[in-house]
């Protein structure tokens with residue numbers, strides 16, 4: 001980890017539930033639409049995630065990775081099966097969730113600092129004390145996060161004054177400002193150049209090691225998955241299922257040196273082979289699947 005100043009804690013601290021699993025999917029299916037035009041996106045997926053796991057999801061395009069994120073975030077209901085978050089049926093959960101997607105959707109009329117502090121204004125329990133704390137402890141945390149991602153001094157700027165890489169850094173700050181227990185990242189570095197991306201891997205890893213949220217990361221970058229994750233789920237082509245659940249035990253903090261190791265190369269090659277195989281299987285069964293989908 002870097003020798004950066006630790007993030008100031010937020011004033012309201014919840015007692016974390018003593019759970020051995022923070023997310024559980026039981027035999028989940030997701031079908032979009034109805035009748036002949038319906039599409040089975042996710043098929044009988046079961047999954048258990050422990051608190052503090054860093055889970056990366058990889059697989060062919062359209063295999064249902066983002067669908068799993070939306071299920072866990074409570075943005076989507078399963079067609080069949082159950083999704084539990086922190087021991088409760090999803091949607092009923094009172095757990096903090098942070099999210100960052102490929103396109104940072106910062107509000108253009110707000111400053112970077114105001115954008116970052118927005119979850120504190122909206123999410124309970126922080127919303128209740130927002131007016132009181134916004135100029136003190138909340139602001140301190142925003143400034144500390146900005147410094148950690150290399151944006152010290154940019155809090156007063158507007159989003160349109162920042163580059164794509166800087167916006168993505170701010171996006172990470174916004175996802176983490178309310179100390180979420182669950183961090184959902186959908187290709188957060190997908191639009192960035194390789195150097196910026198690798199730099200942000202280390203930034204994210206440091207923040208993860210310090211605050212230990214449970215992370216779900218969707219990525220097409222197998223090196224990114226291997227660098228960041230403690231566990232990699234490889235999905236089949238649509239309808240998606242988890243076909244491989246691989247623990248990643250490279251010592252932390254990982255550095256670029258880690259990516260040069262033989263074991264790192266072997267892992268990414270194996271992931272590449274599994275995804276290639278999933279795509280081949282899809283091509284072989286595609287006509288049959290189309291018929292089954294409408295019949296199932």
Ligand SMILES: Nc1ncnc2c1ncn2[C@@H]1O[C@H](COP(=O)(O)OP(=O)(O)OP(=O)(O)O)[C@@H](O)[C@H]1O
Pocket residue numbers: 032033039041060061062063064065066067068218238
């Ligand atoms: N709201 C929706 N209505 C209809 N179909 C949808 C909807 N959301 C997703 N799908 C379809 O479900 C399938 C899975 O989508 P999802 O976005 O989860 O895939 P993904 O693995 O994240 O894809 P990618 O890697 O390309 O981002 C895709 O075929 C997609 O077109």
